[in-house]
Amino acid sequence: MAQAIARHFEAIGNDEIRAGEIYADDAVLEYVQSGERIRGKANIIASRQAYPGRPAAFEVHRSAGTSDLQVVELTLRFDGEDPHPVVAIMEFRGAKAVRERIYIAEPWDPPSYRAGWVEPLDPDPNTTPW
Numbered sequence: 001m002a003q004a005i006a007r008h009f010e011a012i013g014n015d016e017i018r019a020g021e022i023y024a025d026d027a028v029l030e031y032v033q034s035g036e037r038i039r040g041k042a043n044i045i046a047s048r049q050a051y052p053g054r055p056a057a058f059e060v061h062r063s064a065g066t067s068d069l070q071v072v073e074l075t076l077r078f079d080g081e082d083p084h085p086v087v088a089i090m091e092f093r094g095a096k097a098v099r100e101r102i103y104i105a106e107p108w109d110p111p112s113y114r115a116g117w118v119e120p121l122d123p124d125p126n127t128t129p130w
Contacts, residue, residue, distance in 0.1 A: 002063050005072055005090065008097075009058040012048065020045040024096035032103050054078040058086070068092055076104060083107065 004022055011019035023029075023041040030037050038044050056078050063072040074086040084104050091099040110118065 001067065001070060001092070001095075004095070005063045005070060006060045009060050009072070009074060009088075012058055013051075013056040016045050016048040019048065022097045023100075024093060024098045027097055028099045030099070030101045032101055 008019055008022040020041055023044060025041050026039075027041050027044060028037060028039050029044045038047055056076060057080070059075045059077070061073040061075065063070045065071050068091065070090045070092065072088040072090060074088065076084040076086045084106065086105070087103045089101045089103075090097045
């Protein structure tokens with residue numbers, strides 16, 4: 001499943017048909033921050049094909065979960081810049097995603113009040129010890 005998820009996010013922005021292969025025909029995609037829901041594989045693919053913005057690329061750091069539910073940690077970059085942390089929660093029925101909820105976060109500078117208790121995150125979540 002991890003390989004299918006990685007292929008999916010690598011294809012977004014490059015080949016929307018290939019990216020859409022992970023979805024069931026009745027899949028639902030939700031963008032949480034903008035409050036949008038797209039119903040159906042064909043509509044998900046069409047909406048991504050219509051994207052007028054800068055080229056976007058996802059970097060998959062890891063995915064974890066069960067055969068029915070995967071949580072995916074990613075970084076989204078536009079034109080190779082502007083890193084945005086992303087979490088995608090994907091629900092599966094068999095090998096096909098039936099629901100995906102995407103959370104895109106904007107980075108911010110850490111507040112000074114907690115500086116005495118924190119350490120910087122490793123920029124590569126794959127190396128962070130859990």
